Amino acid sequence: MLEAAAIIVVLAMALVLYRAIKGPMLYDRALAVNVIGTKTVVVLALIGFIYDRPYFLDIALVYALINFIATIAILKYSETGGLG
Amino acid sequence: MVIDFILLFFVVVCAVASVSMKDLLGSVMILGAYSLLMALLWTRYNSVDVAFTEAAVGAGITTVLLIAALSRTFRHEEDPEKPGQSIFPWLTRIARLIPLGVVMLTGAVLIYGTLDMPNFSDPAAPANLHVAPYYIEKSVPETGSINFVTAILASYRGYDTLGEVTVIFTAGICVLILLRRRFHG
Numbered sequence: 001m002l003e004a005a006a007i008i009v010v011l012a013m014a015l016v017l018y019r020a021i022k023g024p025m026l027y028d029r030a031l032a033v034n035v036i037g038t039k040t041v042v043v044l045a046l047i048g049f050i051y052d053r054p055y056f057l058d059i060a061l062v063y064a065l066i067n068f069i070a071t072i073a074i075l076k077y078s079e080t081g082g083l084g
Numbered sequence: 085m086v087i088d089f090i091l092l093f094f095v096v097v098c099a100v101a102s103v104s105m106k107d108l109l110g111s112v113m114i115l116g117a118y119s120l121l122m123a124l125l126w127t128r129y130n131s132v133d134v135a136f137t138e139a140a141v142g143a144g145i146t147t148v149l150l151i152a153a154l155s156r157t158f159r160h161e162e163d164p165e166k167p168g169q170s171i172f173p174w175l176t177r178i179a180r181l182i183p184l185g186v187v188m189l190t191g192a193v194l195i196y197g198t199l200d201m202p203n204f205s206d207p208a209a210p211a212n213l214h215v216a217p218y219y220i221e222k223s224v225p226e227t228g229s230i231n232f233v234t235a236i237l238a239s240y241r242g243y244d245t246l247g248e249v250t251v252i253f254t255a256g257i258c259v260l261i262l263l264r265r266r267f268h269g
Contacts, residue, residue, distance in 0.1 A: 003085075010090050017094055020117055021101040029113045036117045037143070040124050047087070047128050059127060059136070063120070066139050070116040070147040077109070082155035083148070 006046040013039045030074050037067030088128065095121050106161045112150045119143040133233060152263050 013036060020032035041060045048056025076083055098118035105111040119142025126135035202209035223235040237245050 003087075006087055007090070010087055010094075013094065014090075017097065017117070020114060021097070021105075023107075023110060026109065029110050033113045033117045037120050040120045043087075043124060044127060047124075051128075056127060059132060062136070063123065063139055066144050067120070069144040070113070073148045073151045074109070074113060077151045077155055083152050 002046055002050045006043055006050065009039055009042050009046065013043075026074075026078050030071055030078075033074075034067065034071045037063065037070075041067070088125070091121055091125050091128075095125070107159065108154055108161055109151070109159055112147055112154065115150070116143045116147045119146070149259065156263070 016032045016035045016039070020029050020036065023029055041064045044056055044060040044063060048054055048060070073083060095118060098114050098121065102111045102114040102118065105114065119138055122142065123135040123139035126132075126138055202211075206212070219232050219236060219240070223232055223240075224230060227235040227239040229235040229239065
């Protein structure tokens with residue numbers, strides 16, 4: 001059951017990956033990369049339960065925090081043309 | 085498992101897309117997604133610390149640094165030199181295929197080299213019989229750390245780690261110097 005859920009979430013990642021590669025706009029890509037990060041968190045939590053390692057849940061939370069950095073940098077660059 | 089193959093396929097797709105993309109900002113973003121997928125794969129193979137480094141450095145810091153570099157240069161890649169401009173267009177076309185051949189050949193040789201290797205996590209493999217038993221038995225009484233990796237990195241190979249920290253510190257200073265020049269005109 002958990003395996004099926006993980007595979008479905010990973011396949012949903014494929015749809016978002018298509019949007020990230022195809023574009024066409026910057027915001028499509030930013031949102032797509034952010035969603036890929038969120039789905040990474042979900043898949044990590046599911047994998048943790050599939051392989052009986054519940055501490056993966058803590059790692060998933062840290063990934064959710066890391067996921068913000070890139071999005072903020074990208075959006076700041078698109079708004080001001082720099083990071084300053 | 086099925087997930088591994090799907091994720092590895094995504095990683096390859098991300099790598100090809102980020103190389104072939106002309107919009108460098110999009111390329112940087114795809115690289116961030118690549119790092120997240122790689123971190124997922126590392127975690128699935130139980131190398132949690134490698135996965136943490138991949139997520140923090142690959143998806144976090146590298147993206148910010150590459151965007152900082154983009155903000156000081158150009159966002160779009162220029163078109164490569166067209167084959168028609170050279171005297172022998174076919175020569176340029178063949179010359180572009182040479183790196184592909186070299187990479188394929190090297191990869192084939194490396195895969196051939198892995199055929200002799202012991203099975204994954206085989207306890208009788210030579211790599212697991214050399215110093216690993218010593219670390220497993222002695223690291224707790226000798227260093228007091230309950231984590232082997234921490235004991236090896238911070239105690240047995242302390243000077244090595246000090247050298248690495250020096251290299252990374254120097255690189256950080258260089259990056260700061262390069263990025264701060266803008267504020268002084």
